[in-house]
Amino acid sequence: MEFELNFAPVFASYELLLQGAWMTIQLSASAMAIGLVLAVLGAWAKTSGPNFLRGVVSGYVEIIRNTPFLVQIFFIYFGLPSLGLKLDPYSAALLAMVINVGAYATEIIRAGIESIHKGQLEAGYALGLKPRQNFRYVVLKPALRTVYPALTSQFIFLMLTSSVVSVISAGDLTAVGSTIGSQTFASFEVYFVITAMYFVMSIGFSSLFSVIERAAFRYPSNR
Template sequence: MNYHFDFGVLLNYAPMLAHGVLITTELTVIGGGLGCVLAVLCAWARTGGPAWLRRPIGAYVEVIRNTPFIIQLFFLFFGLPSTGLKLPAIQAAVLAMVINLGAYGTEIVRAGIEATPRGQFEAGASLGMSGPEVFRHVVLLPALARIWPALSAQIVIVMLGSAVCSQIDVQELTYAAGFIQSRSFRAFEAYFGVTVIYLALALLLRLALRVGGRYLFPGQNLR
């Protein structure tokens, strides 16, 4: 049996694909941004925060890093309603991405903080700065510059992982691919096209993060 490729069918679903790109982008921007903020806060708590906070933050990091993202997503969307808390699909997806990136990002940022020379902490303290002020003004930016490539790579991974959000009816790119193949019976064309789009999004996101890193950390050698 000869299969005749027809990629032109994707043009009939261009609006749906464009909507999928928009939703995937929104998930990445919101989830990635808030996830990085959470990572910085948790990294501070693990390295210089109060002792009572370090253990629960450590437990959160270990739980998230050792469970599948799709299970975390299902827990938020299907599990929480049993407790009376029901989240819309898009909110559950964003929250899952924030929590996931926050855990992985915590360890990445923590590595950058712990690589900071002890003299920088002492220099900040000698100027009369408080612990949080030393962290914010003296430690954080150099630490972020050191780990920016690794953190950027993790953000891209989270963006690609958003594909599973279609399982809770979030209408992102993978949802669009499934819809197209179910209507046109062109599974190869649908998933090949979406694969190319994901590849383009990942490359553009890497480029944007690299350019953003050069703006945030001028003079640093960011790869």
């Protein structure tokens, strides 16, 4: 039995694939932005917050890092309605991604904060900076510069992991591809194209992160 590649049914559905890719980009970018804010707050709590808050954040991080992402999605989408909180697939997917990346990024940023020498903190206080100002201007930016490569790698991994949200029909690229594959029976061709699209999106995010790094974390040039 001979197998012939037939990409025609896949290309005929290119608009649906582009819509799915755009949904993936929207989900990933939103989760990255919100997750970064959550991670900064979590890292601050773990390094400078009161003991109670440190315990809460530590518990959150450990729970998320030691449970499967798929189970987290199911808990949010299927479990929360039992408590009276029902979310649509997009909102549930976004919430799951934010909570997930927030936990991992919290530990990454925490490591960056703890790499800052205490002498820099003392210098900040000596200049009259308040604790919040010291954290923002003396600690946070150098810490983010240090962990930026690890942080962006985690964000790229989040974008690739977002394919899991297709299990709740969130309308992402993988969900659209599964629908097209079941309708056209061109599974190999569909997933070949989807793989290429994820690769292109990963390269795109990596290029964007490189631009952000040069703009936000470059050292002043000597004159």
